[in-house]
Amino acid sequence: MKKSVVEQFYQRLRENNPAPTTELDYASPFQLLIAVILSAQATDVGVNKATARLFPVAPTAETMLALGEATLTDYIKTIGLYRTKARNVIATCRILVEQYGGEVPADRTALEALPGVGRKTANVVLNTAFGQPTIAVDTHIFRLGNRTGLAPGKTVLDVENKLLRVTPREFMKDAHHWLILHGRYVCKARKPECSRCCVVDLCEFRGKTV
DNA sequence: ATCCCGAGGG
DNA sequence: CCCTCTGGAT
Numbered sequence: 001m002k003k004s005v006v007e008q009f010y011q012r013l014r015e016n017n018p019a020p021t022t023e024l025d026y027a028s029p030f031q032l033l034i035a036v037i038l039s040a041q042a043t044d045v046g047v048n049k050a051t052a053r054l055f056p057v058a059p060t061a062e063t064m065l066a067l068g069e070a071t072l073t074d075y076i077k078t079i080g081l082y083r084t085k086a087r088n089v090i091a092t093c094r095i096l097v098e099q100y101g102g103e104v105p106a107d108r109t110a111l112e113a114l115p116g117v118g119r120k121t122a123n124v125v126l127n128t129a130f131g132q133p134t135i136a137v138d139t140h141i142f143r144l145g146n147r148t149g150l151a152p153g154k155t156v157l158d159v160e161n162k163l164l165r166v167t168p169r170e171f172m173k174d175a176h177h178w179l180i181l182h183g184r185y186v187c188k189a190r191k192p193e194c195s196r197c198c199v200v201d202l203c204e205f206r207g208k209t210v
Numbered sequence: 211a212t213c214c215c216g217a218g219g220g
Numbered sequence: 221c222c223c224t225c226t227g228g229a230t
Contacts, residue, residue, distance in 0.1 A: 022226085023226090024226080036226070037227090037228095039225085039226050039227085040214095040225090040226080040227040040228070041214085041215075041216095041224085041225060041226095041227060041228095042215090042216080042217085042225055042226085042227095043217075043218075043224085043225045043226090044225085044226070045217090045218090045225095046216080046217060046218085046225080047226095049217095077216080078216060078217070079215085079216065079217085080214080080215040080216045080217075080225080081213095081214050081215050081216085081227085081228095082214090082215070082216075083214075083215085084213090084214055084215090084228080084229085085214090088228085088229095115228090115229090116227085116228065116229090117228080118227060118228050118229085119227095119228095120226070120227060120228085121226085121227075121228085124226065136226070137226095138225090138226035138227080139224080139225070139226070139227085140225090140226065141226080156227095176226095180226060183226095184225090184226085188224095189223080189224060189225085190219085190220075190223070190224075191220090
């Protein structure tokens with residue numbers, strides 16, 4: 001996609017949504033981290049439903065650790081992959097308490113060393129909790145990058161690197177949320193709604209999908 | 211490449 | 221029924 005087209009692409013997404021943000025509910029970097037770990041292969045609506053009950057009783061790393069894995073499992077049983085997630089959340093909280101005073105480190109290497117935290121989750125926390133210009137390539141952004149021609153790539157890392165290269169600096173910080181929200185509600189996996197898409201004329205795929 | 215794994219939509 | 225949802229570890 002040409003540079004001038006990329007510029008228009010982002011300008012239109014910005015017109016639609018001047019101040020985009022996550023749809024996960026959270027009240028601290030710690031809660032965002034936990035919500036993102038829980039969101040793997042799950043909808044944010046489902047995650048919010050569970051954290052609405054969980055965070056009041058375990059709002060911090062210390063209280064989550066005290067809650068224990070078995071009780072945590074009960075709270076998140078409605079979310080897919082819940083056994084692995086419960087184990088990882090407790091193990092992560094233990095490290096946060098023992099090594100970081102219960103706080104979430106604003107550092108990629110430290111984040112990715114936490115159980116259940118990979119590159120994508122680290123990128124979300126760095127961007128949304130700490131305001132860094134990262135782009136977390138999830139299922140939506142991977143699909144949108146390839147489908148539209150904005151940032152084609154075989155792997156999520158390919159797409160991430162391409163996005164970091166083509167995205168103008170002024171759009172970098174919010175790019176993650178513009179792209180994910182557009183992917184979630186318009187450029188959907190099954191039935192993309194090209195008829196109400198604001199960048200359909202810039203898209204290399206248009207209505208050819210499905 | 212495979213496993214984990216519930217809810218919601220079509 | 222099938223597919224998808226802000227993936228990560230082995």
